[in-house]
Amino acid sequence: MKTLQLHVDQLEYEPIRREGSVYEEIEPKSQSFRDVVVLFASVEEKDDEEIVxxxxxxxxxxxxRLGAxxxxxxxxxxxxxxxxPPIKAIHLVKYMEQRARELGIKVHKAPFGWNxxxxxVVKGxxxxxxxxxxxQETLLQRQARPTQQTAAPSVEEKETLHVQMGRELDLFTINPVLGSGMPLFHPRGRIIRDELMNLIREVNLxxxxxxxWTPHVFKSDVWYQTGHYEHYRERMFIFTAKGEExxxxxxxxxxHAMIYASRTRSYKDLPVMLSEFGTVYRNEQPGELTGLFRVRSITQDDGHAFVRPDQVEDVISRILRAVMYVLELxxxxxxxxxxxxxxxxxxxxxxxxxxxTQALKNALASLDMTYEVKEGExxxxxPKIDVDIxxxxxxRWQCSTVQLDFFMPEKLDLKYVERDGSTQRPIMIHRAILGxxxxFMGILLEHYNWRLPLWLSPSQVVVLPVSEKNRDYAANISDRMLSTGIRAELWTEGTLERRIRAAHQLRASxxxxxxxxxxxxSTITLRDYRGRLVKKLGLDVAMGWILNLIKRRALNLGEIDEDLIAMAKK
Ligand SMILES: [Zn+2]
Known part of the structure; x- marks a missing residue:
């Protein structure tokens, strides 16, 4: 993006005619401003929200500084x-307007696509x-400069840190051509998603x-029933096909409610607990979208428990215990x-x-959790419990939610047969642990600031043969690691020094x-990211140590520790 910023005493413009096929629908009228900053802006091919x-x-x-x-x-x-291309330029120019407004700037935008x-009159x-x-290149160069420990990054920089990481570590990108707020996860980013999902799968079990698994699209009828059509419509993507909405x-x-309702449930069947990594779509305002923090395609680690009133406390306290476990890990x-x-x-x-509400309080107390009560909120x-980390x-980030719901079971006519033969409504508990x-991935990326723990790392071990002669041996090492579930990669192209540098740049563990x-x-030399080496290390010892760290989901960012050194000496 190239801009010319002028501090002016006066600016006047008048739209005369449309330039091409992409233009803003406006009433052409002249505009006049005094004492403003004018930003002439050319949006270039590779620009994105981050550049803006x-x-x-x-x-x-x-x-x-100018006091404007x-x-x-x-x-x-x-x-x-x-x-x-104009379609992208118009999007980014509008985005710029919204972001400027969010920064508290009074902003006016001249129409796009008009002569x-x-x-x-420029000030002197x-x-x-x-x-x-x-x-992107200039941003990358800035990134590559050694980070000063003293200067705290500005809010803007902080907000987009994980987006930079996403691009540089080849994890994800957001391409406005496909849609803002709809991140594309690259193979390496998908690995991190999967690791998080694997953790939640274990917890769910x-x-x-x-x-x-449920479809991504439901007929609008059910959204009328749940009240979403009335209250949440603004944020829903609604469409009509062959006369049906x-x-x-x-x-x-x-x-999940429909799966519950698919057969008669007795009091003995409860609680019924269903989970899904369900990707949902919410039409958030473009100005609200921020990297992975606020997206339009949201994959929830969703779960619904259908319970009897006497089960609320137990189910909630077990979910809360799982929340603590996951956030701690x-x-x-x-x-x-x-x-x-x-x-x-x-x-x-x-x-x-x-x-x-008392059941929720008991559940919190049973876990010795201190909490704040938001009366009437x-x-x-x-009622609900939110957990921030x-x-x-x-x-502070709000991640986990445990929400009780008396309403949806009513609206969707959910029932169970009580011991005495009467028909009762279950209570529905909506819960998400990561949210x-x-x-959550955005939070983790910024939290760990470029280098993820081994278990989350897309590149756990990069295998580097010193020369072409050692290639087969290296391939064998890499295959053996892969077969035990270690994410190993064999890199053979370029000088050793260069490959080591590239592995560093990708934050290989x-x-x-x-x-x-x-x-x-028949050994390896293991090198960690700090340059520490363990030479003549038996492959089985190395793999045992790595697998143990992965399995425990240890907080090890790829550091050779005393355990390994002791094991190597034996
Ligand atoms: Zn729900």
């Missing part, structure tokens, strides 16, 4: 000969004219959740729980509310270096 963010953060700090509060964004194709007559001071060129599901609950930060209680307007029987359909930057897998000496003694 970086550009705006420079513009914002410059405006602060109003920005006129002026799409201007003549600063670059490498322009983005404009304009006149301008030295900072009145500033040209900027920003590209131990809790008694059974995994299901469908909704791309914004949540998984109705699907992944983030290891301070945990904050909140209990939101009955609001002014609510549905259902107040006595049942009180019982359920529960949803109208039931603090990351290494001291930021959104995408968001460990390197196994094999030359003639290693081949002759």
């Amino acid at each position: 963010d970086a550009m705006l953060s420079e513009v914002a700090s410059s405006m602060k 509060d109003t920005l006129v964004i002026y799409p201007y194709a003549h600063l670059s000969n490498n322009l983005a 404009k007559r304009f006149s301008i 001071h030295p900072l009145a004219e500033q040209f900027r060129a920003l590209s 131990s809790l008694g959740f059974e995994e299901v 469908y909704v791309v599901k914004p949540m998984n609950c109705p699907g 992944t983030v290891r930060g301070k945990i904050y729980a909140t209990l939101s209680t009955r609001p002014e307007s609510f549905i259902g029987d107040p006595e049942r509310w009180d019982e359920a 529960g949803a109208f359909y039931g 603090e990351d290494s930057h001291g930021r 959104s897998i995408e968001r 460990l390197m196994a270096i094999v030359g003639d000496e290693e081949e002759g003694s």
